[in-house]
Amino acid sequence: METLFAISVMVIKMAVVIGVLLALPLPLTWMERKIAAHIQQRLGPMRVGWHGLLQPLADALKLMVKEDHIPEKADRLLFTMAPIIALVPPFVVFVAIPFGDTVTIFGTPVTLYLTDMNVALLFILGVAGIEVVGLILAGWASNSKYALLGSLRTCAQLISYEIPMGFAVIGVIMLAGSMSLVDIVNAQSGWWNIVYQPVGFFVFFVAALAEAQRIPFDLPEAEGDLGAGFHTEYSGMRFAFFMISEYIIMVLMSVLMVILFFGGWHASLIPLPGSLIFLLKVCFLIWVFMWFRFTFPRYRYDQLMSIGWKVLLPLSLANILISGMFFA
Amino acid sequence: MISKMRGWIGWIFFLDMLNGLALTLGYMFSRTITMQYPDKQKWQPYSRHRGHHFLKTNDEGDLNCVACELCAKICPCHCIKVVPFEDHKGNRRPSVFDIDLSRCLFCGLCEDACPADAIALGQVYEMASYDTSDLLVGRDLLRTIPGKVEKGGTVVGAKLIDREGVHVRETKGEHDWWRRVWGRRNKAKVRLRTHHT
Numbered sequence: 470m471e472t473l474f475a476i477s478v479m480v481i482k483m484a485v486v487i488g489v490l491l492a493l494p495l496p497l498t499w500m501e502r503k504i505a506a507h508i509q510q511r512l513g514p515m516r517v518g519w520h521g522l523l524q525p526l527a528d529a530l531k532l533m534v535k536e537d538h539i540p541e542k543a544d545r546l547l548f549t550m551a552p553i554i555a556l557v558p559p560f561v562v563f564v565a566i567p568f569g570d571t572v573t574i575f576g577t578p579v580t581l582y583l584t585d586m587n588v589a590l591l592f593i594l595g596v597a598g599i600e601v602v603g604l605i606l607a608g609w610a611s612n613s614k615y616a617l618l619g620s621l622r623t624c625a626q627l628i629s630y631e632i633p634m635g636f637a638v639i640g641v642i643m644l645a646g647s648m649s650l651v652d653i654v655n656a657q658s659g660w661w662n663i664v665y666q667p668v669g670f671f672v673f674f675v676a677a678l679a680e681a682q683r684i685p686f687d688l689p690e691a692e693g694d695l696g697a698g699f700h701t702e703y704s705g706m707r708f709a710f711f712m713i714s715e716y717i718i719m720v721l722m723s724v725l726m727v728i729l730f731f732g733g734w735h736a737s738l739i740p741l742p743g744s745l746i747f748l749l750k751v752c753f754l755i756w757v758f759m760w761f762r763f764t765f766p767r768y769r770y771d772q773l774m775s776i777g778w779k780v781l782l783p784l785s786l787a788n789i790l791i792s793g794m795f796f797a
Numbered sequence: 798m799i800s801k802m803r804g805w806i807g808w809i810f811f812l813d814m815l816n817g818l819a820l821t822l823g824y825m826f827s828r829t830i831t832m833q834y835p836d837k838q839k840w841q842p843y844s845r846h847r848g849h850h851f852l853k854t855n856d857e858g859d860l861n862c863v864a865c866e867l868c869a870k871i872c873p874c875h876c877i878k879v880v881p882f883e884d885h886k887g888n889r890r891p892s893v894f895d896i897d898l899s900r901c902l903f904c905g906l907c908e909d910a911c912p913a914d915a916i917a918l919g920q921v922y923e924m925a926s927y928d929t930s931d932l933l934v935g936r937d938l939l940r941t942i943p944g945k946v947e948k949g950g951t952v953v954g955a956k957l958i959d960r961e962g963v964h965v966r967e968t969k970g971e972h973d974w975w976r977r978v979w980g981r982r983n984k985a986k987v988r989l990r991t992h993h994t
């Protein structure tokens with residue numbers, strides 16, 4: 470009975486997480502379009518539903534009924550596999566992410582996370598890296614120069630930015646003395662990590678922008694020079710898979726930043742339930758991501774590389790050194 | 798020296814990027830300039846606008862047109878067809894007056910050429926149609942097209958009344974927000990310029 474109960478709680482939690490993640494891109498596209506519009510003094514979608522709220526549903530419907538085109542010269546197996554490979558890792562990563570502390574429902578304590586891994590950070594960085602394989606396969610299998618160039622850029626970009634990102638979190642791990650995200654959050658119940666680790670946060674933020682392939686680092690899909698980058702040849706639902714994966718990665722990066730640097734569900738001043746605070750913080754960071762997107766132009770490819778290797782990497786190393794000397 | 802220092806400090810703290818972010822943040826919460834055509838608002842063009850033709854009538858309710866065909870002659874697109882006849886009062890009037898709007902370039906030459914002040918280009922611009930045959934407008938329809946209105950150059954309230962073709966009905970209310978937006982934008986430009994020098 471005990472095990473059955475534990476398993477059913479687990480299954481429900483998984484279903485909720487997957488359902489929310491699958492539905493999340495819908496409001497996010499709406500939000501992105503609205504933010505883009507208002508930055509450009511437009512109104513954005515207004516006609517489908519109240520203030521265009523149903524627009525994402527219409528878009529999803531359109532993507533579903535669109536022709537699912539596979540180019541003649543494409544590698545059919547890899548071409549069909551690639552979107553799925555790109556889609557799965559962002560979902561898997563959320564296994565290790567805590568959304569809040571333990572709450573009590575009907576007298577039983579329920580943890581607001583699926584697992585509390587002791588190597589959660591390592592797991593997240595590792596699994597999130599697999600997503601790139603999907604993008605590379607997509608570029609390779611499309612048999613198109615734009616797609617191939619896009620996936621080459623993805624590849625190079627992610628290699629150069631995963632390293633500073635990994636280094637940036639080392640300072641946080643030192644402060645918490647653990648790689649478990651729950652421990653990291655609990656270590657921030659006083660001051661948030663951003664107070665001790667501003668440089669680490671900066672490096673992580675820039676690397677996260679690059680990882681999520683957002684402007685100013687969206688070279689893999691620079692529409693000006695590459696069509697649409699690695700997903701140039703994709704249409705319909707397969708294209709939607711890439712979009713979903715991209716949005717989930719953006720959510721993931723915001724969630725990670727909240728957990729690592731902004732105290733997770735801790736808020737010293739505001740008396741709100743922890744999970745709500747967590748949600749608000751994540752929303753704010755997503756908004757910042759979008760705000761950046763419609764403010765900045767894109768970096769050139771060589772600038773991207775030199776920022777990664779000549780600025781972020783030394784900065785993150787110096788950050789490790791300094792946090793090692795003063796905090797650990 | 799100081800300006801150089803400021804440049805370095807700015808570079809380290811990304812002042813230029815922060816400036817950009819502040820600007821877009823301001824825009825994000827500023828008034829939008831979108832005109833919600835055709836659902837809520839519509840642009841009423843200035844009276845000099847050359848839109849849909851209309852035929853003017855005199856006090857007795859007859860067309861001014863004397864079917865001289867000068868407009869048909871001067872039309873660079875050959876899109877006017879006039880066939881004269883003698884009406885019961887003994888006046889020369891058009892029995893057929895067709896304008897093919899799908900070929901018209903709205904140059905207004907027909908209006909200029911007309912000796913009887915009979916034809917003019919009005920402010921109606923909603924001519925979209927699913928069928929090009931709708932664009933062949935005849936004499937009796939041309940009489941009913943509204944002429945020039947005085948309150949040009951404003952945004953008026955409007956409502957889409959059906960979706961077969963565009964039929965937008967004007968509702969009450971005039972808006973001049975777009976004048977304010979333009980005014981403010983020019984002020985902002987001036988401010989930017991003075992800020993930099």
Ligand code: SF4
Nearest residue numbers: 872901902904905907
């Ligand atoms: S506006 Fe110009 S093109 Fe159109 S009917 Fe008159 S003369 Fe012809």
Ligand code: SF4
Nearest residue numbers: 862863865866868911
């Ligand atoms: S509209 Fe004017 S120019 Fe044309 S036929 Fe009539 S009177 Fe002549």
